[in-house]
Amino acid sequence: MxxxxxxxxxxxxxxxxxxxxxFCASRCGYCDFNTxxxxxxxxxxxxxxxxxxxxxxxxxxAARTVGPRPVETVFxxxxxxxxxxAERLGLVMDAIRAEFPLAPGAEVxxxxxxxxxSPEFFAGLAAAGFTRVSLGMQSAAQHVLAVLDRRHxxxxxxxxxxxxxxxxxxxxxxxxxYATPGETDDDLHRSLDAVLDGGVDHVSAYALIxxxxxxxxxxVRRGELPAPDDDVAATRxxxxxxxxxxxxxxxxxxxxWAVPDRDAACxxxxxxxxxxxxxxxxxxxxxxxxGARWWNVKHPARxxxxxxxxxxxxxxxEELTDxxxxxxxxxxxxxxxxxxxxxxxxAAGRGAVAVAVDDGLLEPAPFDAGRxxxxxxxxLLADRVITDVLTAPVPR
Ligand SMILES: C[S@@+](CC[C@H](N)C(=O)[O-])C[C@H]1O[C@@H](n2cnc3c(N)ncnc32)[C@H](O)[C@@H]1O
Ligand code: SF4
Numbered sequence: 001m002x003x004x005x006x007x008x009x010x011x012x013x014x015x016x017x018x019x020x021x022x023f024c025a026s027r028c029g030y031c032d033f034n035t036x037x038x039x040x041x042x043x044x045x046x047x048x049x050x051x052x053x054x055x056x057x058x059x060x061x062a063a064r065t066v067g068p069r070p071v072e073t074v075f076x077x078x079x080x081x082x083x084x085x086a087e088r089l090g091l092v093m094d095a096i097r098a099e100f101p102l103a104p105g106a107e108v109x110x111x112x113x114x115x116x117x118s119p120e121f122f123a124g125l126a127a128a129g130f131t132r133v134s135l136g137m138q139s140a141a142q143h144v145l146a147v148l149d150r151r152h153x154x155x156x157x158x159x160x161x162x163x164x165x166x167x168x169x170x171x172x173x174x175x176x177x178y179a180t181p182g183e184t185d186d187d188l189h190r191s192l193d194a195v196l197d198g199g200v201d202h203v204s205a206y207a208l209i210x211x212x213x214x215x216x217x218x219x220v221r222r223g224e225l226p227a228p229d230d231d232v233a234a235t236r237x238x239x240x241x242x243x244x245x246x247x248x249x250x251x252x253x254x255x256x257w258a259v260p261d262r263d264a265a266c267x268x269x270x271x272x273x274x275x276x277x278x279x280x281x282x283x284x285x286x287x288x289x290x291g292a293r294w295w296n297v298k299h300p301a302r303x304x305x306x307x308x309x310x311x312x313x314x315x316x317x318e319e320l321t322d323x324x325x326x327x328x329x330x331x332x333x334x335x336x337x338x339x340x341x342x343x344x345x346x347a348a349g350r351g352a353v354a355v356a357v358d359d360g361l362l363e364p365a366p367f368d369a370g371r372x373x374x375x376x377x378x379x380l381l382a383d384r385v386i387t388d389v390l391t392a393p394v395p396r
Contacts, residue, residue: 011249013276014072015289016268017100019055019092020282023048029149029215030177030208031062034284035297046300055096055281058305062279063099066289070103071096071194072371073268073278075110082112086124093128107131107171109269114152114160118146122160122167132171132266134204140194141187144180147225148208149215154194161198171264173202179233180208181225188236192243195212200263200396203257205240207233210332223328234380241376254335254379262274273332283313291325292317330389335382339366339373345389352392361385 024035036046074096081089089110109132110125112379117135125133137157138148145154161172176197178188195203208228210217219225241251249257253273258264271278280287283296294317296301306313322326330349333340341352353372356362361378363387377386 004036005366013274013330014267014271015066015069016073016075016271016276016278017059017071017096018268018278018280018282018285019021019074019096020285021076021077021081021084021282022051022283023078023083024080024157025083025113026149026151029147030211032211032214034081036300036365041300044299044301045308047306048309050086050304051282051300052091052095053089054304054307055092056308056315058281059095059099061307061312062281064126066099066279068122071100071106073107073109074102075266075392079111080113080116081110082121084114086121087134089125089130090128093130094250102129107263109134109266111136114157116162119163119167122164122169124243126168130169131356132173132212133161133169133268134173134175134202135160135164137161137174137191137195138177139180139183139187140191141183144183144187147182149178158194158198161200165199171265172200173204174198174200176205177208178239179228180204181220181228183236183237183290185235188239192240196243196247200264201249201259202266203240203244204255205237205257206255207237210334211259226352229363237380238376241379251379252337254374254382270336273336275329275332291319293320327390331386334374334386334389335374337372337373342370342372345372348392348394350388352389355392356385356388 009396020034022035024037026037027035038123074093076089076092091110108130113136122133135157138150139145140154145152157174164172176195210220210227216225220227222231243256250258250260251257251271252265256266256269261280263311277289279289280296282296283300283303284296286293286295286366294314297306297315303313329344331342333344342353345353353362353367356378357364357367361375361381363373363375366373370394374385375384
C-alpha cells in the first residue's frame with residue numbers, strides 16, 4: 001500500500017502565522033537560531049523598523065496567496081521579540097489583523113526574554129490581544145545561567161511569569177534547558193521549585209544540544225566544558241516528568257507539559273506536529289501550506305531588501321514526496337501523548353510498533369485501541385522508536 005493511501009483524507013487543517021524576530025541583545029553560546037546582535041547588523045542597513053515594514057509587506061503577500069483564511073494561532077518567536085517592546089509587537093498584531101481574519105478564540109503567543117520584560121510590557125501585550133507568553137528561563141541556578149551565557153538573574157523569569165499572569169495574560173510557559181555541564185540534580189530540583197512557584201500552566205524542557213559552530217561547541221572541543229551526558233539527561237528528564245506530573249501538569253509532547261483541560265497546550269506548536277498549515281513571516285522563517293514548503297532568506301537586510309523591491313523573500317521551496325510526508329508524520333506524531341494512529345502506518349511500521357509494545361516502549365492499551373503512544377521509557381528512547389518504525393523491513 002502506498003503511504004498516501006493510509007492517510008485519511010484531511011479536512012482543511014488549522015492555519016497559523018509565525019513571525020520571526022531576528023534580533024537579540026547578545027548571543028547565548030549554545031544558540032544557533034537565525035538571530036543577530038546590534039553590532040552584527042551594524043552597517044548592513046537592517047533595523048527593527050525596516051523589519052516591521054518588511055513584515056507588513058510579507059503579510060500582504062501571504063494574504064494575496066492564501067486568501068482570507070481565518071488565523072487560528074499566531075506565534076511571534078525569535079530571537080528576542082520582547083526587545084521590540086509591546087508597542088511594536090502590537091503593531092505586528094495590527095498588521096496581521098489588517099490582512100487576515102483572526103479566528104474567534106485565536107491563540108496569540110509571543111516569546112520573551114525575562115530581562116526585557118516588565119509589568120508595563122505585559123500590560124501592553126494584553127491590551128494588544130496576546131493570550132500567551134513563553135519565557136526563556138532555562139535554569140534557576142546562577143552557575144548554569146552563566147554557562148549558557150544568559151543575561152537574566154536567577155529569580156527574574158519566575159517574577160516575569162507572575163507579572164504576565166497579573167497583567168491578564170491567560171497562558172504562560174517557562175522554557176527550561178537541562179543537562180547543562182555543571183548542572184546537578186539539586187539544581188534542576190531548585191529550578192522546578194521556582195517554575196512551580198510561578199504558577200504557570202505550561203513548561204517546555206529541552207536537553208542541551210551542542211550545535212555545530214556555536215561558542216559552546218568550541219568550548220567543549222577545547223576541553224573547557226564536558227559534553228552533556230546522555231545518561232544524566234535521561235535522569236534529569238525523569239526528574240522533570242515526575243515533578244511536573246505530581247504538580248498536575250501532563251506531558252502532551254515529549255518535551256512539553258501543560259495543565260490539562262485549560263486549553264494550556266500550545267495550539268500553534270500542535271499545528272506543526274499534526275501537519276497543519278502555517279505561513280512563516282520574517283527572515284529565515286519556514287512555511288508549510290497545502291503540502292508545499294518554503295523558506296525565506298536568512299539575513300534581515302536581504303529579507304527587507306527583497307520585499308522593498310516588491311520581490312518575494314523566498315530562498316527555496318520543495319514539495320514533499322509521499323515518503324517524506326510519511327517520515328515526518330511518524331517523527332512528529334510519535335512524540336505526542338495522543339500518539340500516532342496505527343492506520344497512518346504501512347505494514348512495516350505496524351510490525352515495528354508491535355515489537356516496541358513487547359519491548360515496553362509503547363503503551364499496550366492505546367495500541368489495542370489503534371494508537372502508538374510512548375511509555376515513560378519509550379519517551380527516553382523516542383528517537384530509537386522512530387528509527388525502528390521508519391527502517392523496519394516490510395514483513396513477507
Ligand atoms: C531559540 S529560543 C528563542 C526565545 C528566546 N530568545 C529565549 O532565549 O528564550 C527558544 C528556546 O529554544 C531552546 N533552545 C535554543 N537552543 C537550544 C539548544 N542548543 N539546546 C537546547 N535548547 C535550546 C531554549 O530553551 C529557548 O528558550
Ligand atoms: S536570547 Fe534566545 S534566541 Fe537569542 S541567542 Fe539566546 S537563546 Fe538564542
